[in-house]
Amino acid sequence: MDRSKFVEKVKPHESGFFSRGSHTIGHLDIELTERCDNNCIHCSINIPENSPEQKRELNTSEWKRVIKEAADLGVMKIRFTGGEPLLREDFSDLYMFTRRLGIKVIIFTNARKITEKISKMLSEFPPMEKLEVSVYGMSRESYEKISRVPGSYEEFHSGIDLLLKSNIPFVVKGILLSDNISEKEEFESWASTLPWMDQPPSYSSNFELRERRDSNSKNRMIDSLRNTPDDPIGIYSENRKLTKSKIEFMTKFIGPPGPELFSCGAGQSGSVDAYGFIHPCLTLKADEYSYDLKTGTIKEAVFEFFPKKLNTKxxxxxxxxxxxxxxxxxxxxxxxxxxxxxxxxxxxxxxxxxxxxxxxxxxxxxxxxxxxxxxxxxxxxxxxxxxxxxxxxxx
Amino acid sequence: MTEIDKNLKYRLTENVVSRDIEGEIIIVPLTAGIGDSEDELFSLNETGKAVWGYLDGTNSVQEIIDLLGKKYESDKNEITDDVTGFLKELLSRNMIEAV
Known part of the structure; x- marks a missing residue:
């Protein structure tokens, strides 16, 4: 018998577990809802908190079936995102169901719905991945100019306080807009005081139009936030500094891509939307690339449907x-x-x-x-x- | 380290979840304080895998040793050392408990 160390710590992405089998996938994105309690001016997905679309969302048992299949396929990590995933009343139920299957969880949230109950659960049953909290401003004025919801700044702060009090690991990330650009230094200085920030915060600076092509007026708003063709980088230039990691990333992927449209890794796993359709990536919502999990399986989508669809030129x-x-x-x-x-x-x-x-x-x-x-x-x-x-x- | 009583039966605690992925046993911490950091998982060596399936609270440690002795035809003392060593490690990590 093998007398080397009986129990060893492993990091799944380094272990090669998922390169051995032809029918395992490492992670899955789950967009629990497209509803959000914020109404951010730049958002490409949000719909109102009380939208009637809520009725179309998968119910608890349908989500559990999806998550169980993900576990059976070897998924080690699920990202719960949205909209605001904590708006789902069954969030705690789905979170615990996922963790009890031995799956790590990443939560993308604005922290407004972090309650005593949620923080207690996250403290007792850690997600095993840092939460990622979006921050829209360092003052009530700047935050709510972007979130467009009175009282949202207060709730965001209360959520952050609870996470800190309960020692729940999280990182913060920002969005730079003209309404909050003057607070950049203050934001980064505050972020550096958070115990789990081992590098400066990342920023979202690409204003993507609506993923579902569902609102011309919102698209006009997003477009107006973009900088001019003469200076398309504009206020983000400070974040575009030449760094070693940036050069490494760029040189890895540099070179003419040819006519193949999907060379990005899309479809190696998938992203399940609030209504039970799986897509090759989080932002690609076109019907042509969607597979209905109410009638099919993740396995069929990832190993049969996506490979056929993604060799498009x-x-x-x-x-x-x-x-x-x-x-x-x-x-x-x-x-x-x-x-x-x-x-x-x-x-x-x-x-x-x-x-x-x-x-x-x-x-x-x-x-x-x-x-x-x-x-x-x-x-x-x-x-x-x-x-x-x-x-x-x-x- | 805690000594192993061979008359006791052990099972997994509710602190961990065990998964079998492509023939690898992966132990995933569920409650706080099992992993040293937020992203640590554990895997088992071949001895660990051989013992793991018996940790359901129905076999005593001595019975597990006997079963493995028949299966592997190895030296009994060696098997005893391996099994008790493995169980001690799991106990120290709060991954198993006596029934």
């Missing part, structure tokens, strides 16, 4: 001329999901994202003047130069 001549030949892939956020929310097709170049990527590439010295990413032939040489620059910085 671009046919849009503009995409083939530009995006498929552009080497800025590691910088550009162009993807079928964003193309669909912008235009209703999967292979239309998104001008806003293209402008942002080009501005960044210019700042990094990858492009000169008005050069376009799809025109550059010596891109490997330029990337090498950038890598050397990054190494110099680390010395």
């Amino acid at each position: 671009a046919t849009n001549p503009e995409y083939l001329k530009k995006c498929s030949k552009c080497f800025l892939k590691g910088l550009c956020l162009q993807c079928p999901s964003r193309a669909w929310s912008e235009s209703g097709t999967f292979d239309s170049p998104v001008e806003y994202l293209c402008n942002v990527a080009h501005k960044e590439a210019q700042d990094l010295g990858l492009l000169k003047g008005d050069e376009k990413g799809w025109e550059v032939t010596d891109w490997k040489k330029r990337i090498k130069k950038l890598e050397e620059k990054g190494n110099d910085r680390d010395r």
Whole structure:
């Protein structure tokens, strides 16, 4: 018998468990509801807290069936997101059901609905992953200009206080808008005092249009928050500094992607929406890529439906001329999901994202003047130069 | 470390959940204080896997040793050391309890 250590600590992503079997998946995203108690000006998914869509949401036993199948497929981690996932009255029930199946849980929340009861549960039965709390401002005025709900700032603070009091690990992340940009330093200084923040907070700075293409007026609002084509990075430039990890990420994914639309890992797992449809990623809500779990299974979706659907190639001549030949892939956020929310097709170049990527590439010295990413032939040489620059910085 | 009484029967505590994924036994902490940090899971070596299935509160430690002795045809003392060593480790981690 084996006399080495009987019980060993493992990290599943390092252990290779999921590369052995052909029918296991490591994680699953679950969007418990699209309803939210905030009404943020930049949000691409939220619907009102008391929306009639609530009736269409999966009920408790339907969610449990989905989560049980996920466990059977080897899922080790589930992300509960929304909308605001804590708006579900059965949240605690679903959380405990998931944890008792041996699944770790990540919760994306605005913290407004963290109550004594919820914090007690999270303290006694830890999610085993840090909660991620979105922060919209450091003052009532700035926070509620973005959340557009009176009293929301107070509740957010009360939630944060409860998490701290109960010693529940969480990180905070921000969104930078003109209403709160002046508080950036204050936010980062506060974030650095939180015990579980081992790096500066991340920011959401890509204003994505409505995932369900459900509101022209909301899309106009989101579009108005974007910066101009001349300065598409604008107030976010401070976060676009050249770092070693950024160069590593970029160089890993740099190079013309060709006509294949899905080279991003979408569909290796999935994201289940509030109504029981599984999608290849959290933001791709188009019917063409949705699989109904009320009549089918996660296994069918991930191992049969997605592979068939995701080998789609671009046919849009503009995409083939530009995006498929552009080497800025590691910088550009162009993807079928964003193309669909912008235009209703999967292979239309998104001008806003293209402008942002080009501005960044210019700042990094990858492009000169008005050069376009799809025109550059010596891109490997330029990337090498950038890598050397990054190494110099680390010395 | 706590000594193991071979007449006792042990079962998993409610502090952990055990999962079998692709032939690996993974022990996932459920309650606070089992893992040292928020993201730690545990796996078992081959000895651990052999014993694990018997920890349902129906077999005494001596019975588990006897069953494994028949199954593996190894030296009885070696098996006894392995099983008690394994159970001591699980007890120290609050993963099992005597019935």
